[in-house]
Amino acid sequence: MSQSKRQSSDNAIGARLREWRSEKGMTLAAVSARTGVASSTLSKIENELVSVSYYTLKRICDGLDIPIEEIINPDHKTFAPGRRAVTRANEGTVFRCSQYVYETHSTELSRKEMIPLIMTVLARTPDDFEDWNRHDGEEFILVLDGEIDFYSEFYAPVKLKRGDSVYFDSSMGHMCCSSSEEPAKMVSVCYDPRAHQQQDVSEFFSSGRLTVVRAE
Known part of the structure; x- marks a missing residue:
């Protein structure tokens, strides 16, 4: 494409x-x-x-x-058992804001419980944001290239390098800033509890959780 x-x-x-x-x-x-x-x-x-x-x-x-x-993606499909989506390299749907460039994957499927994104981090300091990012659910971030300063509402900032990851309650305010010379790139997978309203997901959450895993 x-x-x-x-x-x-x-x-x-x-x-x-x-x-x-x-x-x-x-x-x-x-x-x-x-x-x-x-x-x-x-x-x-x-x-x-x-x-x-x-x-x-x-x-x-x-x-x-x-x-x-x-x-x-207006051509998306609704939920159906056994569904599958393949997104080829460089064929994700792209949109951007001043802090991030988003490449969205599997957009042909809607009502997904997980929303996968490849994100290029343009922001350099928290001053590049008007406010905390926050949304219902939980999120997993894995750094692909560069280094990221991860800021969150209830924790001290933490530096994440290539191969490091963080898993957190995304209703907690959070933001990512590139600290490497080139804009950092990361995988972000967001869990969306609204995807299937009939499921009781409350047991999976405790407010403000965050786990960091370092690369070997």
């Missing part, structure tokens, strides 16, 4: 959000009330005046009770 085609998804997110809202007959104010994202921010996203982070996009989709794949 060409670079220009891969990047086209970045510009389509705002248009798809606007199209979905128009089809449902919802105003920006109504979407804001359901998602907690300001109407002015929603308008800027829809008109491609600002880029949207995964965390903001997930917040919007959760508030509207739609799969994130509805916006990232």
Whole structure:
């Protein structure tokens, strides 16, 4: 897949959000009330005046009770037993914000309990963020290249090098910053408890958990 085609998804997110809202007959104010994202921010996203982070996009989709794949990949499939998805190298759907570049995998399947991402970390300091990132569920991060300073709400910052990983409660505020010369790259797998609302996942969580595993 060409670079220009891969990047086209970045510009389509705002248009798809606007199209979905128009089809449902919802105003920006109504979407804001359901998602907690300001109407002015929603308008800027829809008109491609600002880029949207995964965390903001997930917040919007959760508030509207739609799969994130509805916006990232309109050709996605709903849940079915025995489903499978293969994403070839450099063929993930790409979008970005000022802190991260996201390459999303398995976007043809919706209502996934795990959301896999390859992320390039552009942020260099916590000042590059307006606020903590946070979303329901748990998250696993594995550093592929470079070094990352991992910040979290209830723990001291920790440096992660290639091969190191961290598993944490993602409702706890968190952010990643590159501390290597080149932007770091990492795998992020987010567990989404909303994927199957009928399942009782409360037993799997304790607030603010974090585990770091060092590379040998």
